[in-house]
Amino acid sequence: xxxxxxxxxxxxxITIDRLCYELIERHDNFSNSALIGLQPRGTYFSQRVxxxxxxxxxxxxxxxxxxxxxxxxxxxxxxxxDQIIPSKLDINFTVENKxxxxxxxxxxxxxxxxxxxxxxxxxxxxxxxxxxxxxDRRFGRDLPIQPDYTGIAVDTRANDKVKVEWKENSKQDxxxxxxN
Amino acid sequence: xxxxxxxxxxxxIKDLSRDDIELVFETADNFKTVINRPIKxxxxxxxxTVANIFFENSTRTKISFELAQKRLSADVVxxxxxxxxxxxxxxxxxTVKNILSMKVDMVVMxxxxxxxxxxxxxxxxASIINAGDGTNEHPTQALLDAxxxxxxxxxxxxxxxxxxxxxxHSRVALSNIYCLQKLGAEVMVxxxxxxxxxxxxxxxxxxxxxxIKALNWCDVAxxxxxxxxxxxxxYFPSLREYSMLYGLNKERLxxxxxxxxxMHPGPINRGVEITSDVADSIHSIILDxxxxxxxxxxxxxxxxxxxx
Numbered sequence: 301x302x303x304x305x306x307x308x309x310x311x312x313x314i315t316i317d318r319l320c321y322e323l324i325e326r327h328d329n330f331s332n333s334a335l336i337g338l339q340p341r342g343t344y345f346s347q348r349v350x351x352x353x354x355x356x357x358x359x360x361x362x363x364x365x366x367x368x369x370x371x372x373x374x375x376x377x378x379x380x381x382d383q384i385i386p387s388k389l390d391i392n393f394t395v396e397n398k399x400x401x402x403x404x405x406x407x408x409x410x411x412x413x414x415x416x417x418x419x420x421x422x423x424x425x426x427x428x429x430x431x432x433x434x435x436d437r438r439f440g441r442d443l444p445i446q447p448d449y450t451g452i453a454v455d456t457r458a459n460d461k462v463k464v465e466w467k468e469n470s471k472q473d474x475x476x477x478x479x480n
Numbered sequence: 481x482x483x484x485x486x487x488x489x490x491x492x493i494k495d496l497s498r499d500d501i502e503l504v505f506e507t508a509d510n511f512k513t514v515i516n517r518p519i520k521x522x523x524x525x526x527x528x529t530v531a532n533i534f535f536e537n538s539t540r541t542k543i544s545f546e547l548a549q550k551r552l553s554a555d556v557v558x559x560x561x562x563x564x565x566x567x568x569x570x571x572x573x574x575t576v577k578n579i580l581s582m583k584v585d586m587v588v589m590x591x592x593x594x595x596x597x598x599x600x601x602x603x604x605x606a607s608i609i610n611a612g613d614g615t616n617e618h619p620t621q622a623l624l625d626a627x628x629x630x631x632x633x634x635x636x637x638x639x640x641x642x643x644x645x646x647x648x649h650s651r652v653a654l655s656n657i658y659c660l661q662k663l664g665a666e667v668m669v670x671x672x673x674x675x676x677x678x679x680x681x682x683x684x685x686x687x688x689x690x691x692i693k694a695l696n697w698c699d700v701a702x703x704x705x706x707x708x709x710x711x712x713x714x715y716f717p718s719l720r721e722y723s724m725l726y727g728l729n730k731e732r733l734x735x736x737x738x739x740x741x742x743m744h745p746g747p748i749n750r751g752v753e754i755t756s757d758v759a760d761s762i763h764s765i766i767l768d769x770x771x772x773x774x775x776x777x778x779x780x781x782x783x784x785x786x787x788x
Contacts, residue, residue: 368510371522376786383484384786385503386510422519 306435306454306462307475313352315451319432320353322449323401332427333399334363338416339387342404344466345434349403363398365391372415396424401449405464407433410445435462435475485783489608491597492617493658501662505627507779508772515551515774525554528785530586531579534611535561538590540746540770541611541620545588548777557584572596573603580606586785589613607784615649615710621745622655624776626663628769629700632741637664642694644670645704645726645753648677649711652704652745657683670694671704671726674715691726695736702743703728703754719752729755733763741765 307315327333335353337346343366350364370386402416413431420426432449437456454477456462461478465471486500493501514522530549534542542558549556559579576587588609589597594616601608612618630636641660647653647669660667661684668686669676681687688694695701706722716722728742742754742764750756759766 370510371514371524371782376524377527380788382482383783383788385483386507389510389513418523422522423517 301478301480303476303478305474305476307452307473309473312348312473315434316348316352317356319349319449319451320356323349323353323432324357326430327399327401330357330359330362332397333401334365334393334395335401335403336365336367336391336395336420338402338404338412339366339368339389341406341464344468345405345464346403347468348466349432363393365393367391367402367416367419369412369415369419372418374411374415391423394424395420395426397427399428399430400426401430401432403432405433406435406437406462407431407445407447408437408440408462410441410443413445414443434464437462485787488784488787489597489601489610490619490780490784491601491608491610493619493622493655493662494617496619496659496662498662501623501626501659504623504776504779504783505630507783508627508775511551511775511778511782512772514778515771521551521553523553524782525549525552525785528552528585528781529555529557529583530588530781531557531559531584532611533559533561533576533579533587533589535589535591535596536612538611540773541590541618544770544773545609545611545620545777548774548781551774552778552781554586554781557582572600576600576604580604586781609780609784612651614651615654616651617655617658618651618745619655619659620773620777620780621652622659623780624769624773625652625656625702625743625745626659626665627776628743628765628772629660629665629741631768631772632765633699636660639665639700640668640698641665641700641702642668642670642688642698643702643704644691644694644728646675646706646711646715647671647680647704648675648715649707650704652702656702657685661685668694668697672716672722691728692732692735695728695732695740698740700741700743701728702745704745705747705749705753723752727751727753727755728758730757730761733758733761739763743769746770 335350337343368387368389370384376384430448433447434451436447436450436453438453456477463476465474467473483503532545586607588611590611591613594614596613597608597610610619626636643653657667668688670688673689744766
């Protein structure tokens with residue numbers, strides 16, 4: 301088993317800064333926009349982005365929520381992995397007619413995002429939905445889904461694993477590809 | 481360690497671990513959000529068919545289960561014994577096997593005989609949820625009761641809960657005792673001595689025959705219905721006398737030095753175990769219990785259906 305580092309240390313904050321400026325470019329003062337992180341793992345990333353965005357813009361009114369997709373997964377009763385357990389869901393605003401930015405850490409098959417789109421539209425009809433990911437695993441898609449904001453794009457083989465660690469849940473900020 | 485639900489069936493609270501109960505509660509929190517938004521439905525169980533088999537009457541439990549199933553997008557078939565071939569002499573196993581051969585994945589059953597669900601679980605392959613088996617258990621009621629206490633008081637641990645009334649004939653009482661104790665609450669049963677099972681103390685509950693003492697002791701009073709349909713002999717002289725000694729009224733509630741939470745599993749016999757001014761007061765969480773019932777049942781079915 302070997303591993304290769306994709307992102308580490310201050311590369312995280314540089315990447316997050318750049319993504320924040322890309323958001324500002326397209327969303328102006330965020331008056332009709334909202335950021336939504338995907339539970340369980342995407343929320344470490346989305347919280348960082350949200351925190352940094354508030355720092356940069358000094359705008360305290362940016363809407364932020366967290367979405368759980370457990371009830372919408374297409375592998376319910378089909379996966380041999382651990383039992384699917386829901387995580388906390390926290391959206392205290394209406395998504396109707398808002399410009400939503402979905403935020404997740406790794407984009408691979410696109411199935412999580414498919415489920416998230418279903419989950420999101422059960423809260424209302426957004427004006428627009430965009431996707432931000434920290435790591436885009438190209439060439440692995442099962443569904444026609446692409447990110448609008450990408451931290452870094454990597455080429456991996458199907459059996460590789462991409463692991464992201466955060467200071468909040470681990471010792472350090474680190475993203476790596478693990479090859480068996 | 482990853483969490484998972486330990487049981488294939490929900491036959492009784494007795495079989496559940498504390499972790500199982502907490503997992504049901506955490507999952508129910510999510511479903512409570514779901515049922516309070518404009519679109520109250522999720523697609524999780526769209527490939528699951530559930531049969532609700534009721535050999536005894538029910539209003540709340542049956543509607544609650546059916547709503548829960550529909551909000552999980554399951555397909556539902558309903559069966560009640562009075563309008564079926566059971567009256568022609570078909571056995572329980574035959575009835576259920578016939579229903580299952582129509583490709584049913586999950587069975588919710590209420591039956592007048594204690595242990596009916598356990599018996600069935602040994603003979604068929606589908607997941608079984610006990611919706612009340614005679615005087616034995618009513619697990620989803622106990623889960624929603626404890627969940628409602630957790631919601632109202634923040635937690636169940638360390639709380640004092642008095643279960644008051646017809647303990648002898650109540651499946652709600654037994655399931656509640658198991659559930660509350662597993663979550664770290666203290667439980668007292670209170671009622672006329674004729675309606676308290678002789679050895680109930682072996683379950684580790686306090687026993688009290690004086691209503692006022694029980695009310696002064698508790699944080700939560702769960703008032704049970706007198707189950708006249710299960711009482712083949714007279715256990716007390718009259719309903720009027722029962723109501724005078726064990727009925728909860730506003731005067732008794734006001735005489736306490738503290739606020740207590742009042743619960744009732746329904747159906748209420750207004751004026752017998754509880755008066756209208758108490759049942760409809762701010763102390764009462766009876767309708768919250770009903771709302772939580774749907775979320776709890778969604779959680780139970782989601783967890784059972786999603787087991788590997």
